[in-house]
Amino acid sequence: MENRAQLQKQLKTRHVTMITIGGIIGAGIFIGSGAVIHATGPAAILSYLLAGLLAMFVARMLGEMATANPNAGSFAEHVRSALGNWGGFATGWLYWYFWVIAIAAEAVGAASILNYWYPDIPVWVMSLGLIILLTVTNIFSVKSFGEIEFWFASIKVAAIISFLLLGTAYILGFWPDKDLSFANLTMHGGFAPHGIASIFQGIVPVMFAVIGTEIVTITAAESENPREAIGKAIKSVIWRIMLFYVGSIFIIICILPWNSEVIGSPYVSVLNILNIPFADQIMNVIVLTALLSALNSGLYISSRMMFGLAKRGDAPRIFLKLNKNGSPINSILFATVIGYLAVIAAYYSPDLVFRFLVNSSGSVVLFVYLLISISQLRNRARLEREQPELLQAKMWAYPYLTYFTIFSILAVLGLMAMSPEMLSQFITSLVSLAVVLIMYGIRRWRYPEVRPENVDQDFNAIKKFNIK
Incomplete structure (x- = not known):
């Protein structure tokens, strides 16, 4: 049983680094940035800068804890060691819930793009097909997941770097019939046309775009050299958040007026201004890659978090089972099943069940980040x-x-509570938090506490609880 509960260390340092970078370059940067720019104006640069700083600080805190104890298993164990079993339980289950709902959301988004090219195939069929395809790669081995995610992330990084280089050349006047100009930063109502408050309100949606720095501590358990992998990944994440997010938003605003009618699709619009052929098709491919990457990562992260919870006795022992390649097969399949159910909900009840699932998972990562910081x-x-x-x-x-x-x-949570557009997400996320804390109360009442010092040392103690 103990051998069966050991994950295989098959991820190389390059895998961990690119998985972490890919985790913070989600589809949100390509899709959601237009709405933030429209609501904030050129000052959206500051919204991204401030949100990026918060993500950097959380990444650094995780780097400090993870390099001190690289074999902890995940950041949930760092929270457990600081706050006790309730902290590890709540962090693990909240983060798992966030990602299993994200699996369905990313699958629906990717299928919607594929539907543009294959309109005769229903979106829900393609959504389920994508989940099945990436489930197979996750089950096969962690090395196959790492390799696929490495190339997904490489495509996203290459796309962002190309955009930065082309945009910089245009702004600086190294473009046919174009002079140096930063006029759009202050034209059309000034730098902050909607007031200073809009800068801080803009942080709320941006925070969800920069989520992903915590992935590095999960991959560390399956890394060949966890301390080295964590150190390199954290360092790369810190400066690339600023370069990729703040840099690309700065370029968009310098090239495209914030109140433009086409700001809703800022990357496509900028590429069209630069006369890049097939700009819409190029961005569809990049966004599709970002969505598939997030789906792939979601299956991996949720399964490893469930495995860690089961190892602690905070989830049924059935999720400890590994296949011959060292992948937690039952944890992966369970996340897949939840993804199927959420996709079905998106098809049959998009405005009630699916919206509730998405809203109720929306703010939980902020709760997790708060617990990480306190820890x-x-x-x-x-x-x-x-x-x-x-x-x-x-x-x-x-x-x-x-x-x-x-x-x-x-403060961000407070802004959500005061925002009419985000109040429902805040309240339903509080419901999720309350449910998890009630689950912990039941778990503590029915089963003895598991000491938080070391996962592997406690495994023999966990086995005897035989949680059903």
């Missing part, structure tokens, strides 16, 4: 006191930036 405060204090030699990637300006991050996440 870093406690873990850092303990490490400085007991094992300071393990602090190889310290959080900057500790504890001030950690407190700043905690305050900022609470």
Whole structure:
């Protein structure tokens, strides 16, 4: 049983780095940025900058904890070590829930793009087909997942870099019949035409676009050299968030007026201004790649989180089963089944059931980030006191930036509560949090506590609980 519960270390450092980078370059940057620019104006650059800083700080905190204990299993275990079993339980289940709903959402989005080319095939059929296809790659081995995700992420990175180079050349006047110009930053009502408050309101949707830095601590459990992989991935994430997100938004706003009628599809519109042929088809392929990448990652992340919960006794032991290639097959299949059900809900009840599922999972990552930040405060204090030699990637300006991050996440949640457009998402996400805490209360009542020091050491203790 113990051998069966050991994941295989088949991910190389290049896999972990590109998986993490790919995780933060989701379809949201290509699809959702237009709405943020329209609502905020040129000051959307600051919204992306501030949201990017928060993501960077969380990434650094995770880097500090993960390099100190690279074999913990996932960031949920860092929260568990700091806050106790309830913290690990809540973090694991909330994050799992976020990603299983994301699987369905990404599958529906990818199928909608494919429907553009294959209109005779129903969207729900293609959605289920995509989930099945990527489920097979995840079941086959973690190495196959890593290789596929490496190339998905490479395509997204190449697309963003090409966009940055072409856009920079256009803005600086290195383009036919074009002079140096930054006029769109202040024209059409000024830099912040909707006021300073819109900058902070714009942080809310942007935060969901930059989610993904935490993936590195999940992949570490299956990395050949976890400490090296984590260190390199965290360093690359920090500067690429700024380059990819803030840089591309800056270019869009300099080239395309924020109040343009075509701002809803900013990347396609910019490519059209640059006279790039087949701009819409190129972006469809890139967005499709981003969606498939997120779907692929969602299956991986949700299955590993479920595996970690089962190993702790916080989920049924059936999810500990590994196939001959070392993949947690039951955890993968369970995430797939939930994805199927959510896709069916998207087809039969898009405005009721599916909308509730998406809304109720929307803010939970912010709750997770809040728990991570609080955990870093406690873990850092303990490490400085007991094992300071393990602090190889310290959080900057500790504890001030950690407190700043905690305050900022609470502020973002407060803005959601005050926003008529996002209030329903905030309330339904609170319902999700309440359900998870009730689940923990039931788990604690029915089963003894599992000590949070070390997953592998506790596995023998977990086995005897025989959770059904």
